[in-house]
Amino acid sequence: MEGGGKAEFSFANGGVPAVVSPRGRLPPIQTSRSISFKKTKDGEDRDGNDGICHDDSTPPVKAQTIDELHSLQKKRSAPTTPVKDGQGAPFATISDEERQRLQLLSISASLASLTRETGPKLVKGDPARKADTPKISAVHHHYFTPTISVSDSALKFTHVLYNLSPAELYEQAIKYEKGSFITSAGALATLSGAKTGRAPRDKRVVFDETTAEELWWGKGSPNIEMDEHTFLVNRERAVDYLNSLDKVFVNDQFLNWDPVHQIKVRIVSARAYHSLFMHNMCIRPTPEELENFGTPDFTIYNAGQFPCNRYTHYMTSSTSVDLNLARKEMVILGTQYAGEMKKGLFSLMHYLMPKRQILSLHSGCNMGKDGNVALFFGLSGTGKTTLSTDHNRLLIGDDEHCWSDNGVSNIEGGCYAKCIDLSKEKEPDIWNAIKFGTVLENVVLEEHTREVDYSDKSVTENTRAAYPIEFIPNAKIPCVGPHPRNVILLACDAFGVLPPVSKLSLSQTMYHFISGYTALVAGTEEGVKEPQATFSACFGAAFIMLHPTRYAAMLAEKMQRYGATGWLVNTGWSGGRYGVGSRIKLAYTRKIIDAIHSGSLLTANYKKTEVFGLDIPTEIEGVPSEILDPMNTWQDKAAYRETLLKLAGLFRKNFEILQLAVLGEAGDAAGAVPLGEKPAMLPTDFYAAASEIEGEGSLRTSLPLQEEGYDLK
Numbered sequence: 001m002e003g004g005g006k007a008e009f010s011f012a013n014g015g016v017p018a019v020v021s022p023r024g025r026l027p028p029i030q031t032s033r034s035i036s037f038k039k040t041k042d043g044e045d046r047d048g049n050d051g052i053c054h055d056d057s058t059p060p061v062k063a064q065t066i067d068e069l070h071s072l073q074k075k076r077s078a079p080t081t082p083v084k085d086g087q088g089a090p091f092a093t094i095s096d097e098e099r100q101r102l103q104l105l106s107i108s109a110s111l112a113s114l115t116r117e118t119g120p121k122l123v124k125g126d127p128a129r130k131a132d133t134p135k136i137s138a139v140h141h142h143y144f145t146p147t148i149s150v151s152d153s154a155l156k157f158t159h160v161l162y163n164l165s166p167a168e169l170y171e172q173a174i175k176y177e178k179g180s181f182i183t184s185a186g187a188l189a190t191l192s193g194a195k196t197g198r199a200p201r202d203k204r205v206v207f208d209e210t211t212a213e214e215l216w217w218g219k220g221s222p223n224i225e226m227d228e229h230t231f232l233v234n235r236e237r238a239v240d241y242l243n244s245l246d247k248v249f250v251n252d253q254f255l256n257w258d259p260v261h262q263i264k265v266r267i268v269s270a271r272a273y274h275s276l277f278m279h280n281m282c283i284r285p286t287p288e289e290l291e292n293f294g295t296p297d298f299t300i301y302n303a304g305q306f307p308c309n310r311y312t313h314y315m316t317s318s319t320s321v322d323l324n325l326a327r328k329e330m331v332i333l334g335t336q337y338a339g340e341m342k343k344g345l346f347s348l349m350h351y352l353m354p355k356r357q358i359l360s361l362h363s364g365c366n367m368g369k370d371g372n373v374a375l376f377f378g379l380s381g382t383g384k385t386t387l388s389t390d391h392n393r394l395l396i397g398d399d400e401h402c403w404s405d406n407g408v409s410n411i412e413g414g415c416y417a418k419c420i421d422l423s424k425e426k427e428p429d430i431w432n433a434i435k436f437g438t439v440l441e442n443v444v445l446e447e448h449t450r451e452v453d454y455s456d457k458s459v460t461e462n463t464r465a466a467y468p469i470e471f472i473p474n475a476k477i478p479c480v481g482p483h484p485r486n487v488i489l490l491a492c493d494a495f496g497v498l499p500p501v502s503k504l505s506l507s508q509t510m511y512h513f514i515s516g517y518t519a520l521v522a523g524t525e526e527g528v529k530e531p532q533a534t535f536s537a538c539f540g541a542a543f544i545m546l547h548p549t550r551y552a553a554m555l556a557e558k559m560q561r562y563g564a565t566g567w568l569v570n571t572g573w574s575g576g577r578y579g580v581g582s583r584i585k586l587a588y589t590r591k592i593i594d595a596i597h598s599g600s601l602l603t604a605n606y607k608k609t610e611v612f613g614l615d616i617p618t619e620i621e622g623v624p625s626e627i628l629d630p631m632n633t634w635q636d637k638a639a640y641r642e643t644l645l646k647l648a649g650l651f652r653k654n655f656e657i658l659q660l661a662v663l664g665e666a667g668d669a670a671g672a673v674p675l676g677e678k679p680a681m682l683p684t685d686f687y688a689a690a691s692e693i694e695g696e697g698s699l700r701t702s703l704p705l706q707e708e709g710y711d712l713k
């Protein structure tokens with residue numbers, strides 16, 4: 001393939017194509033002198049030289065040897081912010097060397113085996129660089145005075161690549177990780193390996209005295225239990241794997257833009273891909289903040305290249321993602337999909353924040369220039385990222401937020417956009433964010449030009465771009481805002497029966513929030529025609545830690561207190577179900593969202609739909625009125641009503657299951673009384689909103705209480 005179809009040039013002459021004579025024959029060979037210099041008429045070179053060939057007239061390079069030349073290439077920049085001295089700064093008023101030593105000591109403690117006597121010997125820098133190989137003072141963290149048995153790992157050094165820059169991580173990826181390429185736009189294309197999505201069934205949470213009381217367990221809960229001992233077995237496996245490597249990547253970063261409730265996280269991983277992904281997705285510390293980082297609040301050990309041992313208790317596959325709240329640690333084995341880290345931390349926040357009376361939200365968030373904030377809830381693929389990235393508004397975040405008494409704050413420092421069928425015309429801001437620094441997962445690129453084909457699903461349909469939020473031109477930095485005015489629930493209804501937009505009462509909002517409905521088409525495989533309904537409580541059942549009513553009650557209370565309006569927006573099908581109708585045009589959905597933001601939809605004329613009892617507007621600027629009532633768009637009205645009743649039946653069925661869990665009739669009373677409190681109270685008419693919905697309760701959901709995810713078998 002290489003060079004195929006291209007004009008042939010000879011590059012023998014230092015990169016300048018040799019000139020080919022008009023008849024296609026090479027011109028006669030000339031001396032370098034006659035090529036380099038045009039002679040003046042008196043026989044001398046133009047620059048007055050005497051005929052000795054000089055390469056150029058610039059002064060010579062300031063190095064005596066090649067090594068010296070290379071050493072000149074890199075300089076060490078001074079920190080841009082002075083290191084604070086005095087109160088609270090643990091590393092203040094100490095030397096650079098001492099600070100480095102303490103940093104390595106902290107990392108060594110993080111990486112310490114729990115069964116052996118020492119932590120690993122660590123040294124900073126790339127093992128490939130001779131200059132980075134230690135002579136004497138590497139950090140060796142001693143837990144006990146070493147006795148007779150010292151393991152082999154105590155004899156070797158592990159190099160730590162600490163908070164590398166994107167450029168350095170590019171180099172590491174390209175040198176050492178197969179499948180890494182720089183795309184024509186400058187992004188780093190990479191492969192996540194066998195897993196191209198999250199594996200919710202392999203996610204486990206340590207069950208202990210505290211979590212037994214506090215968390216939601218049992219039917220419908222995403223929290224699959226494991227015991228402390230098994231966690232330690234997996235932790236040891238991950239740590240041993242990481243310590244067996246020549247080098248590990250360590251990221252020290254933050255979660256949550258609310259400074260009062262910021263969490264310090266450390267991510268230890270074996271791939272530059274993982275390090276760059278988290279660099280983009282978490283909040284990046286300033287050099288000063290990094291100097292003062294201290295001990296992390298939470299640590300991820302990502303040994304994703306290495307499988308878990310299937311003989312280990314509780315392990316049902318080679319993949320295990322384990323969360324230990326008491327130890328403040330997460331271990332990843334057997335999956336390299338980077339989204340596990342992002343969403344693992346989100347689970348942590350779904351535990352920590354409600355304890356502080358802060359609501360954690362699986363939602364996008366943006367703000368108008370006048371300060372009106374909107375939240376966009378929805379399961380994967382429903383439009384949180386696409387619709388929160390709006391050229392006319394400030395982006396606060398695309399996926400994970402907190403709502404406290406002070407307003408909203410983004411948990412993350414980056415966005416994670418779906419790329420399948422991405423187009424510059426429809427989503428210009430996301431398109432333009434894919435540039436140097438962005439991680440592009442599992443896309444297909446043209447071999448020679450390195451141009452990405454966003455329509456290609458050869459690796460997976462779940463192709464992704466992870467970029468820092470400031471790559472979106474109108475990002476709101478810091479990513480915080482006032483209390484939301486609108487709460488938009490997104491559903492991609494592949495049945496094609498939900499209206500493009502409905503205004504919700506508070507109890508309807510709670511009902512749909514707790515239901516967390518979406519229906520997507522299973523994929524592009526042949527023969528899959530039936531849309532699959534998914535119900536995921538709080539639009540994020542895979543990430544919630546407490547019972548859904550706990551989050552729903554907080555949302556109801558906040559919406560009521562701050563006067564927010566709820567909306568249900570169908571970003572899915574219109575004019576018939578999947579296969580008959582088509583997906584609602586993004587341009588129309590954007591017009592609908594504009595009307596919500598501007599307040600014009602609040603005062604529109606409404607009519608009530610049958611079965612779901614939704615209030616739908618009769619007119620919206622820029623949207624054809626006939627599509628606002630889905631019944632109009634179906635040719636076959638009987639099929640419409642049948643499908644509508646079927647969907648309502650799925651809702652009822654799902655709600656019955658949830659209600660059992662709430663009331664404790666499923667033998668799971670503990671889950672309904674989270675954090676030692678009375679069952680969270682919902683608005684009294686909440687159940688009324690549920691019972692108003694007609695439907696064929698006997699119909700089964702194709703995926704009952706499904707968690708969000710891609711690797712569902």
Ligand SMILES: Nc1ncnc2c1ncn2[C@@H]1O[C@H](COP(=O)(O)OP(=O)(O)O)[C@@H](O)[C@H]1O
Nearest residue numbers: 380381382383384385386418571584585586589
């Ligand atoms: N009417 C629509 N509204 C929102 N998204 C749409 C619409 N039609 C097509 N899409 C596509 O659906 C996908 C929505 O995905 P995304 O915004 O990443 O979802 P989420 O962030 O909720 O996981 C995008 O690829 C977008 O281009």
Ligand SMILES: C=C(OP(=O)(O)O)C(=O)O
Nearest residue numbers: 198339379380381399416
């Ligand atoms: C990162 C994810 O979120 P979303 O699909 O909602 O963007 C995910 O579900 O893995």
Ligand SMILES: [Ca+2]
Nearest residue numbers: 362379380708
């Ligand atoms: Ca998601």
Ligand SMILES: [Mn+2]
Nearest residue numbers: 384385399416
């Ligand atoms: Mn998203």
